[in-house]
Amino acid sequence: MAPAQREIVDRAIARLRDLPGALLPILHEIQDQLGFVPPAATDLLAQGLNLSQAEVHGVITFYHDFRSAPPGHHVLKLCRAEACQAMGSERLEAHLRERFGIGIHETSADGRLTLEPVYCLGNCALSPSLLLDGELHGRVNERRLDALLDGVGVKSPPRSGCGCGKQGGCS
Amino acid sequence: MTVVYVPRDSAALSVGANAVAEAIARIAAETKVQVQIVRNGSRGMLWLEPLVEVETAQGRIAYGPVTEQDVEGLFAAGFLQGGAHALRHGPVESIPYWQKQTRLTFARVGVTDPLSTADNEANGGLVGLKKALAMQPAAIVEEVVLSGLRGRGGAGFPAGIKWRTVLGAPAEQKYIACNADEGDSGTFSDRMVMEGDPYMLLEGMVIAGLAVGATEGYIYLRSEYPDARVVLTAAIARARAAGWIGDSVLGSGRKFAVHLRIGAGAYLCGEETAMLESLEGKRGMVRPKPPLPAISGLWGKPTVINNVMTLASVPWILQHGGAAYAAHGVGRSKGTLPFQLAGNVKHGGLVEVPFGLTLRELLYDFGGGTASGRPIRAVQVGGPLGAYLPASRFDVPLDYEAFAAAGGMIGHGGLVVFDDTVDMSRMARYAMEFCAIESCGKCTPCRIGSTRGVEVIDKITAGTQRDQQVVLLRDLCDTMANASLCAMGGLTPMPVLSALNHFPEDFARS
């Protein structure tokens, strides 16, 4: 683990370890800051919370939210549940595959976009719905999806340069 | 100064409410008109979102759905004086969709500023809590028993009876655990309460605490609701600052603390014992019952576990009396339920009505049929573990018992509408796939059976030994229904078999 990552893990443990049932809040804090939970954090968490490594590993892998590797620059969580299916969410899935060559749980080759599934966002009357970098969008069709992705600077390959302005750029 | 309401409910945000609010503020500033923009909750007429309301002498005038691009035209049309415009719907409370409802629990949602404590109190907030503070715990419990309120999370267990058990369980520490995991597709009433009237939920939790002798409350909120998290976090802080929760509730010397915890994307953690495990920081594995959580729940202590809507219904019940609540509804289904119209429906949204309406009334009188304009073919009621019903079942009244007798489940009140382009074999397959993804893995029929179920349905639709495979699928469903520890494995056969039984033709094409 890089020192900066380790510091974030250590700080999350120190800050939250006294909460009852602290493991989930700590994991959220780590992922909020790093975008994933580094596998090497398991040992630190186990020590810090007086749990076995197996327990910590079991918790991390049980929950769909926690990633063990960094996601792409932008994360799109597409709702796959029934109400969104009723309004054509599968077409959005196909559209993303066509434009970026990615399916659910995949990241585009240029590392700019990760597609993750989500099962209902509570926006079922304005379906299909998705979260783009944590922001909810409803009544999404292919055109609107393209516009949303354009808005955060995710363009179809092979055009390069994300333009999203994030430090370090998009590689 | 004209007051303009632009909802902050996440459904409204998802279709551009923030941009609309910004445009209104910008043009008002440019044209030097004084407006006060209030970010209210949503009225639940979601097909009209963003639904902008303007306060006038004739009441609050509604315009919707408003886009950022419409705002200039609205100013030109004099919308601040309630002027005519293609998007104008007249006084919001005269829109039939609103007028035909019985808003008990959702009375303030969409009306007030969700985070304003003053707005809350001016509109009936805290009345129930103040009454409860003057009552004996057993009397509060009996008021809830009298109301007939049943759990809104799905199982429909009488809330008062559960509270009675917790009240009677001697312990140093007891808990109130609010189930805000709302994982069912097609449901959003919990979300709308948390975003639109969070103090009502907190008030309900405090009353529950007073009733059973609990001083700590946990809200287990799903991570898929980032906007609800923001509102709840702010509401808890403000309620604490106002002395509504904390060490001395409304100066009574009685303590009630509220903690917010965030789930991590597991549907199963909505099951109450899995939720307890998750709150304790563990994997969300289902616990065998007994012991009941009411006896041994969170950290082994007596715990009231209730859905958001259940707890949010309690302030009204205390304010107006259990008998007044029980006067609504039919049979053993007392009070109102906020139904949620979702999926392929023209007028999607939240409809709070007494139990007893038919599906047809909700789907057509409120919903207006499909969004696509095609015929409704199937409706899934009660979430991903609920049955798919064909038009021949649309006249069954929505009460827990009558609906169960007709092979359905009201659950959390979500209705997901599909038009005639749906392939029901795919929906059946999805139900099995969803079970495979979300199973906690404790029992074999659920863990393995769901994956086998996907394979068997694939064979059926591919036409490989179709008849034998259909027999196999029924067998499999039988095993899952009878040998699963919880309703995840136990009820997945509901959508699967209802699809197969009501729409056999979809399984016969290849």
Ligand SMILES: Cc1cc2nc3c(=O)[nH]c(=O)nc-3n(C[C@H](O)[C@H](O)[C@H](O)COP(=O)(O)O)c2cc1C
């Ligand atoms: C797989 C599964 C998922 C569930 N999800 C939820 C949920 O998201 N929210 C909820 O309130 N209840 C959910 N329940 C029901 C709870 O187990 C429990 O009955 C409920 O929280 C009790 O509160 P109530 O009596 O107020 O309804 C679920 C049950 C199962 C089996």
Ligand code: SF4
């Ligand atoms: S039925 Fe499924 S989800 Fe429920 S306890 Fe068994 S394995 Fe877990």
Ligand code: FES
């Ligand atoms: S099913 Fe997609 S938002 Fe609810």
